[in-house]
Amino acid sequence: MNGYFRTAMLLAGLTGLFLAVGFMLGGQSGMVIAFGIAVAMNAFAYWNSDKAVLRMYGARQVDANSAPQFYSMVQRLAQRAELPMPKVFIIDNDQPNAFATGRNPENAAVAATTGLLSRLSAEEVAGVMAHELAHIKNRDTLIMTVTATLAGALSMLANFAMFFGGPHSNGENRNNPLGIVGVLLVSILAPIAAMLVQMAISRSREYEADRMGAEISGRPDWLADALEGIxxxxxxxxxxxxxxxxxxxxxxxxxxxxxxxxxxLFSTHPRTEERVRRLRAMIMGGSVPPRRPASTPPRRGGSVPDAGGRNPRKGGLPWG
Incomplete structure (x- = not known):
């Protein structure tokens, strides 16, 4: 219920922002138009924001045939997490990174960049994907994806402000109660509001996803090593x-x-050093094995071949 409550509050807050921006640009008529846009955007964000984000990054869906090692890894982790199998995507991007999206566990997806798959070891990739599955299990993905879509819409509204809210040739805009001042305020404040909306995602959710992800994989050191590498x-x-x-x-x-x-200033991510410290504290606390098996030493580069044709590490996941 907490996830749904946070989502409802976020949607209400974003709707209020749309109304305020509409009023500043066009008075009461502008507010009515903004309300209609906000309702449409809220509906779109709930049902389609995950697809929009995946398209935005050019993510391509893979399966057991096109990316057998990576897909099998996610499948085993999903089973350990007692989750439905999510859709699996790869993003052609050299930066190592990953995210999860979807409105609920039954309609979820995980995406990893080619940089993540080529630069990290199999164990580290498993730690990352376990973290993303934890977001799905905690139902964080809906509010994360809705935030991304609507915050982007606020930023776009700021870009349009000068065109739709600027003064007419006679130097006045009768529909804009604040005139050029309102336009300038929207242009400056809307992007800041979009960044503040990102902060609606509590940093504590990242800590919780780290903790649960470590439990899903069984090895917090995999995720700790991965975070440092990413x-x-x-x-x-x-x-x-x-x-x-x-x-x-x-x-x-x-x-x-x-x-x-x-x-x-506006980051929703905790400091990586603190995340790593907490994960390593889980090891010291004795809740998980303190070190890797000797047969699977840490090694970066080419661990999961599906993105770039490199050779996979033998044996798959150490716990597989």
Whole structure:
């Protein structure tokens, strides 16, 4: 119920933002139009936002034939998590990263970049996908995806403000109660509001997904190692698709953006160092095995071949 309550509150807040922006741009008539747009966007976001985000990143769906190792890994993890098998996607992007989406566990999808599959070991990829399945199990994906879609819509509204809310040739806009001041306010504040909307995703949900993901895989050290590798890779490799759609940044396991100053201010991701510390504390606490089996030493590069044709690691998942 908490997930549905958070989603309802988010939708109500975004609807209020649309109404406020509509009033600032066009008075009462603008507010009515904005209300209609908000209702339509809310309905679209609930039913189609996952598909929109996957299309936005050019994700391609894979199956047991097109990506056998990766698909089998997700399948085994989903079984361990007692979840329906999600749809599996691969994104052609060199930055190592991943996200989950979908309005409920029965209509969920997980997506990983080619950079993640080629740069991380099989164990580390398993740790990441277990984290994403934890988001699905906790029903975080609906609010994450709805936020991405509607926050992006707010940013687009700001871009249109100068065209639809600007003063007429006579220097006045009778429908805009604040005139050019209202247009400027929308242009400046709407993008900030979109970033604040991303913060509706509580950072505690990432900690909870880390914890549950470690339980699903049985190895918090896999996810801890993966987070360190993804953080390093994301800092070096740009993700242009994410830079063009910053409202989706909170969906990824690690912030994909490079504008660090503003990202730190509005980030929904906890500090990677703290996430790693908590995961390693789970090992020290004795809730999981303290080290990897000797037969599966950590190794980066080419661990899951489905994205780039590299050779898979022998034996599949260590616990498979």
């Amino acid at each position: 953080q390093s890779g994301a800092a070096r490799v740009p993700n242009q698709q994410a830079e063009n759609n910053p409202a989706t940044a909170h969906m990824f396991i690690i912030n994909p953006l490079h504008g660090r100053g503003m990202d730190s």
